Amino acid sequence: MHLYQNPVISGFHPDPSVCRAGDDYYLVCSSFEYFPGLPLYHSRDLVHWEHIGNVLDRPDQLPLPLPGAKASGGCYAPTIRHHDGRFWVVNTNIDGGGNFVVTAERPEGPWSDPVWLDLTGIDPDLAWEEDGTCWCAFSGPAGGINLARIDPERGRVLEGPFATWSGSGLKFPEAPHLYRIGDWWYLLIAEGGTERGHSVSVARSRSPRGPWEGAPANPLLSHSGTARAIQNTGHADLVRAPDGSWWMVLLGVRPRGFTPDVHVLGRETFLTPVEWDEDGWPVVAPVPETHPAPARAWHPVPAPAARDDFDTPALAPHWISPFARPAHSWSLTERPGSLLLHATGPTLDTPGYTFVGRRQQHHDCRAGTLLDAGTGTGGLCVRLDEAHHYELEAGDGEVRVRARIGPLHRTLARRPVPAGPVRLTVTVRTTRLVPASPHLTDGGTTGPDTLAFWLGDPDAPDARPLAELDGRYLSTEVACGFTGRVIGMYATRGSVAFDWFEYVPAPHGEDHRLG
Structure with missing residues (x-):
């Protein structure tokens, strides 16, 4: 059975x-x-x-x-x-x-x-x-x-x-x-x-x-x-x-x-x-x-590839964009083997920016990319809506972590980087709750999960996150609405090339398979 x-x-x-x-x-x-x-x-x-x-x-x-x-x-x-x-x-x-x-x-x-x-x-x-x-x-x-x-x-x-x-x-x-x-x-x-x-x-x-x-x-x-x-x-x-x-x-x-x-x-x-x-x-x-399960033959399907190298003629069906995806805003052919995003709007806070993402399907997961911002600006974003999102952004010779929660905007960390490709990673892990007490004020102990933003590979011996943020502010109960989180790539200035994108469920998390 x-x-x-x-x-x-x-x-x-x-x-x-x-x-x-x-x-x-x-x-x-x-x-x-x-x-x-x-x-x-x-x-x-x-x-x-x-x-x-x-x-x-x-x-x-x-x-x-x-x-x-x-x-x-x-x-x-x-x-x-x-x-x-x-x-x-x-x-x-x-x-x-x-x-x-x-x-x-x-x-x-x-x-x-x-x-x-x-x-x-x-x-x-x-x-x-x-x-x-x-x-x-x-x-x-x-x-x-x-x-x-x-x-x-x-x-x-x-x-x-x-x-x-x-x-x-x-x-x-x-x-x-x-x-x-x-x-x-x-x-x-x-x-x-x-x-x-x-x-x-x-x-x-x-x-x-x-x-x-x-x-x-x-x-x-x-x-x-x-x-x-x-x-x-x-x-x-x-x-x-x-x-x-x-x-x-x-x-x-x-x-x-x-x-x-x-x-x-x-x-x-x-x-x-x-x-x-x-x-x-x-x-x-x-x-x-x-x-x-229903009483019939068991028919598993192939799990989606964890990594997309953007070497196919079209985007896979799980890639989505808010509001629209104009043909001039992205390309798989201008820089073969990369997804090139062209900014069509000034910021993530307007519907005109270029974003290509996928649904977050696991409570514990990791998303990463290798990108070349050139003279542009872009990076990784965890988005609930245009007023609730966290970004790990490259541009102007640095990598920075930004957050928007309603009307509040803040840059939480900065680190200089040399010109050329940079690897960015976001990890999401379920928060281990602490017992309730009158002193329970640490958001990292009460939210549903913690999002960590890394420059490079989190598995490297000397890896440290640039910032950690409470996930509750990217929840439906805070932001309102009918949607869920989407994790993906974006450009807000110029053109940004993404060599690959990887989404991996945590190997020992409770969510052990893609939907």
């Missing part, structure tokens, strides 16, 4: 939606302000997921840079479905355009240009009747779950929208998914908000038009008020395996640190089994940290 560990996709992968096509599963997540948008994963066993692309990988699929773009704006909760030989994704661009549908013959793409829906709201879903009638459930602008009959090929609304069922009375009923299972239509929703009160509830009806009956045991799932390591459980989607078993993917977080604990990796993707009671209602136990 194989066991799997949650989360099945670690790091900033919120609002998962899943579908099955034959023996294959496909999953998409929210991407918010980052481009390319809507990461797409493939699996054969619901446990091992390979990042095979991004649904929105062309600037012409969305207005980019997004009008009025801001942190935690952009592309909200998508739904993926396989119907009539095609893959369908419906999504909301909260910063411009509203709800849209894209389709593809193959999940790897190419995905179509958007077909915009004349519906106002967020978190859209698609479901079909046997005669081809298509329903779109979504969270309406006035709150509550709405339903409309649509033509998804043309974006036309054919009936509705009208109100359906809006949960058990908790706040923010949203994230609806509509399913036809046997003789019933089931409506699965999230409520309680996406924080500690997050939960999953369900209702059913004989017709999509209602009336709807809520399950007697609602909420179906919530970790609110518990001491479980996994919190904020909600925003779920259901899938049936070939052996007839049912499974749920959902988001959750893993808080750390002294009270009130915080999460830094963002909302992650978890997997949990679903049973059905004698009255036809789904039953879900608390989300396990470890659980027997």
